[in-house]
Amino acid sequence: MTETGIVHGRFQVFHLDHLKYVLAARQRCRQLVIGITNPDPTLTKIDAADPNRSSSEANPLTYFERYGIIREVMFETGMDPSGFSIVPFPINFPELYRFYLPLDAVFYLTIYDDWGKKKLDMFQSLGLNVEVLWIKSTEQKGISAGEVRRRMAEDEAWEHLVPPAAAFVIKRMGIPERLRRFRN
Numbered sequence: 001m002t003e004t005g006i007v008h009g010r011f012q013v014f015h016l017d018h019l020k021y022v023l024a025a026r027q028r029c030r031q032l033v034i035g036i037t038n039p040d041p042t043l044t045k046i047d048a049a050d051p052n053r054s055s056s057e058a059n060p061l062t063y064f065e066r067y068g069i070i071r072e073v074m075f076e077t078g079m080d081p082s083g084f085s086i087v088p089f090p091i092n093f094p095e096l097y098r099f100y101l102p103l104d105a106v107f108y109l110t111i112y113d114d115w116g117k118k119k120l121d122m123f124q125s126l127g128l129n130v131e132v133l134w135i136k137s138t139e140q141k142g143i144s145a146g147e148v149r150r151r152m153a154e155d156e157a158w159e160h161l162v163p164p165a166a167a168f169v170i171k172r173m174g175i176p177e178r179l180r181r182f183r184n
Contacts, residue, residue, distance in 0.1 A: 004105035005029030008089045010038050010145070011066045012059055013152075013170060014073060015162045017143040024133050025108040026079065033101060034070055035089025039063040045092035050115035054092075060149065060179060063088060069169045076165035091119070094126055103128065111135045152176040153183040 007025045011018055026032045038044040038059050046054045053059075061069075067086050074084055090096045097103060107123050107130045109116065116135075123130045143161050151158035152175065159167040170176065 002029040002106045004031045004033065004102050006033045006035055006089075006101060006105045006107045008035035008037050008091060008107075010053065010059065011036060011070060012038075012061050012145045013148050013162060013175070014066065014069050014166050015143045015145055015148050017141070018145075019073060019077070019163055021108075021110050021133065022074075023077065026084070028108070028131070029106065030083070032084045033105060034074075034084060034086045035091075035101060036063055036066050036070070036086065037089045037091040039088035039090065043088065043090035043093060043096075047092060047115070047118070049118040050113065053115065057182075058146065060182060061175065065173055065175065068173070069166050072165040072169050073163045076163060094122065097126075105129070106131050108133055112141045113138050149179055153179040155180060 005025050005028055007022050009018060009021070022032070022034060038054065040063060041056075041059075044054050044059065070086055075081070087100050089100060107128050109120055109123070109130060109132050111117060111120060111132060111134075120130060120132065148158050148161050150156075151161070152170075155176070158176075162170065
C-alpha cells in the first residue's frame with residue numbers, strides 16, 4: 001500500500017462516478033489528497049485538449065462549495081478525517097504543484113479522452129509517480145457533471161446521480177436554484 005495518493009478533478013458537481021474514482025484510489029493508499037482543479041479563475045487556463053473545461057459555465061461552483069460537498073461525502077462514506085485532505089490543485093500550472101501537493105505521492109488517474117491522455121503525459125514528463133486506475137472510452141464514462149448541472153438547471157431529477165450527502169449539501173447551498181437563474 002502506498003503512503004500518499006492524489007486524485008483530482010473539477011468536481012463541478014461531485015457525483016457517484018467521482019466517488020468511485022476517489023474510493024478506488026483510497027483503497028491503494030494510507031493518506032488520500034483530493035485535489036480540486038480550477039479552484040478559481042486565476043488558476044484556470046484554457047487547454048486545447050478540452051477547451052470547455054475552463055469556461056465559466058463549466059465551473060459554476062466555488063472552491064469552497066466543492067470542498068464542503070466533498071468533505072461531507074467523505075464523512076458519509078465513513079472515511080476517517082485523518083485519512084484524507086482536500087486541497088486546491090492548479091492543474092494547468094505545474095510550477096505551482098509543489099505549493100499544494102506532496103510531489104512524492106502517487107497521482108491516480110482515470111482516462112476517458114484526450115484531456116486524460118494529456119494529463120498522463122504531463123504528469124509523467126514532470127517525473128511524477130502516476131498510476132492509471134482505468135481507461136475507458138468517452139461512451140463508457142458514465143455520469144457527467146455537465147449532465148447533472150443541466151438537470152439541476154432544467155429542474156429535472158438529478159439527486160440519484162450524486163451521493164446523498166452531496167445532494168443534501170447542494171440543496172442547502174441553493175446550487176440548483178442558482179444554476180436555473182444562471183441559465184435564464
